[in-house]
Amino acid sequence: MNLGEMDAWVVARPGPVASRPLERVRLPVPAPGPGEVLIEVEACAVCRTDLHLAEGDLPPRRPRTVPGHEAVGRVVARGQDAVRLEPGARVGVAWLRSTCGRCRHCLRGAENLCPLSAYTGWDADGGYAGYLTAREEYVYPVPEETPAERLAPLLCAGIIGYRALLRCDLPPGGRLGVYGFGASAHLTAQLAVAQGAAVHVMTRSARARELAMRLGASSAQDAADAPPEPLDASILFAPVGELVPVALEALDRGGTLAVAGIHLSDIPVLNYRRHLFQERTLRSVTANTRADGRAYLDQASAHPPEVTTVAYPFDAADQALSDLAADRVEGAAVLVR
Incomplete structure (x- = not known):
C-alpha cells in the first residue's frame, strides 16, 4: 500500500x-498493520522524554526514530481487524x-x-510527523x-501526573509538594488543588513559580528550599x-515521595535517619495503564484544566x-500543523 510521503523529524x-x-x-x-489505525496528526506535545531520547539519556531502541507520544489527530485509514474506530474519528495517542x-x-x-510493553516514539515512530500508526x-x-x-x-x-498523584498516596485534604513545574506538574497541581490539597511548589524558574501561584498553589519557592510546612506527599x-x-527531608512522618520521570540523574547517598526513618517512602512511577488514561481524560473532560502551552x-x-532543555517553556510546548 503506497500512501505517499510525509514530513517528519x-x-x-x-x-x-x-x-x-x-x-x-x-x-x-506508514501503512496501518493488523489492529492498527493510521492517524493524521493535528498536534503533538513535546515531552521531556523526547528530550531524553534525543540527547541519549534514554537509549534509542531503533535507529532514526520519530519521537513524540502526545499526538492528537484523526483516523484516516484502518488496518485488518481494526473495527472500533471509524475513519474521521478524533483520537489521542499516548506513550x-x-x-x-x-x-x-x-x-x-x-x-x-509488562516486560513486553512497547512505547510510541521509542519502539515505534511517533507524532513528530504528518501521520503515525497506533x-x-x-x-x-x-x-x-x-x-x-x-x-x-x-x-x-x-496521564503520568495522574498516576504519580496516585502513587504518592496523598491523603484527603493533604499537603502536597511538587518539585519542578513543567508540563506535567502544572496539570497535576491543578488536579490536586481541585481535590482539596494544599500544594507547595519548588522550582528554580521564577516564571514557573508565578504560574504555580496563579493556578492555585499555596506557596512557591526555589527548587531546594524547604516548604512552609511538612508535607504528606510529594512528586518529583x-x-x-x-x-x-x-x-524526602521535607516529608512529614509517613509521607511518600513519587518520582515521576523515566530518567533521573544519580541520587546522592541517603541518610537513613534524616531521609527515610519514621516510615517515609520513596517510589518510582513507571508509564501508565490504559485505565489511568481513561480515568484522567474523563476527569479532564468533566473539569477542564487550564492548559498552559507554547505553540x-x-x-x-x-x-x-x-x-x-533551557527551561524557556512555560507549561507545555506543542507542535501544531
Whole structure:
C-alpha cells in the first residue's frame, strides 16, 4: 500500500540538544498493520522524554526514530481487524503503545509493568510527523470541540501526573509538594488543588513559580528550599536526583515521595535517619495503564484544566526541544500543523 510521503523529524544523532540531534526528513506515510489505525496528526506535545531520547539519556531502541507520544489527530485509514474506530474519528495517542496482555503484570491490572510493553516514539515512530500508526485499543477518543493544542499535553503530561498523584498516596485534604513545574506538574497541581490539597511548589524558574501561584498553589519557592510546612506527599517531576534527599527531608512522618520521570540523574547517598526513618517512602512511577488514561481524560473532560502551552510550528521541533532543555517553556510546548 503506497500512501505517499510525509514530513517528519527523526533522532539522527543522539547527543546534546545544541548538537542538533533531530533531523527533518521525508518518509513514506506508514501503512496501518493488523489492529492498527493510521492517524493524521493535528498536534503533538513535546515531552521531556523526547528530550531524553534525543540527547541519549534514554537509549534509542531503533535507529532514526520519530519521537513524540502526545499526538492528537484523526483516523484516516484502518488496518485488518481494526473495527472500533471509524475513519474521521478524533483520537489521542499516548506513550503506551502495546502490552502482551498475558503476563502476570497484565493479568493483575498492572500492564504498565509488562516486560513486553512497547512505547510510541521509542519502539515505534511517533507524532513528530504528518501521520503515525497506533493500535486502536491503545488510543483514546478525544472531544471534537477542544483545540488540539490544549488536548495534546493531557496525553502524557496529564496521564503520568495522574498516576504519580496516585502513587504518592496523598491523603484527603493533604499537603502536597511538587518539585519542578513543567508540563506535567502544572496539570497535576491543578488536579490536586481541585481535590482539596494544599500544594507547595519548588522550582528554580521564577516564571514557573508565578504560574504555580496563579493556578492555585499555596506557596512557591526555589527548587531546594524547604516548604512552609511538612508535607504528606510529594512528586518529583524534575529529572534531578539531587532533589530526592531534599524532598524526602521535607516529608512529614509517613509521607511518600513519587518520582515521576523515566530518567533521573544519580541520587546522592541517603541518610537513613534524616531521609527515610519514621516510615517515609520513596517510589518510582513507571508509564501508565490504559485505565489511568481513561480515568484522567474523563476527569479532564468533566473539569477542564487550564492548559498552559507554547505553540511551535511543525518546522520548529528542534527549537521546541532546545527551549525545553533551557527551561524557556512555560507549561507545555506543542507542535501544531
